[in-house]
Amino acid sequence: MFPILIGTVVIAGIIGYASEKMEFTRNGYLPSIIICVGAAFLAYFVKIMFGFGFRMPGLNAAAASVVALFLIPVKRRK
Numbered sequence: 001m002f003p004i005l006i007g008t009v010v011i012a013g014i015i016g017y018a019s020e021k022m023e024f025t026r027n028g029y030l031p032s033i034i035i036c037v038g039a040a041f042l043a044y045f046v047k048i049m050f051g052f053g054f055r056m057p058g059l060n061a062a063a064a065s066v067v068a069l070f071l072i073p074v075k076r077r078k
Contacts, residue, residue, distance in 0.1 A: 004057045008041070008043075008057060008058075008060070009037055011058055011062055011065070012033075012037045012039065012040035012062075012064070012065045013033050013036065015036050015062060015065040015066065015069075016029075016037065016065065016069075017029060017032070017033060019032050019069055024069070035065075035068050035072050036064075036065035036069065037065075039065050039067065039068030040060075040061040043061065043063070044057065
């Protein structure tokens, strides 16, 4: 269970960094990473408590991170 949690944080951090690097968001590197990691933690604990989510934990982390970047107001470049 602990390696899955570490992998969730790493995947979410990579997605947060990549979203800033590709100029998808303009929040700054740290805020984007924090948003993604928070969403991935939420998805991880929802999967543990209620069983909702994808079968693969990495897919849960990636999907939650991308959805969080869409839902939380971000400054997008046109």
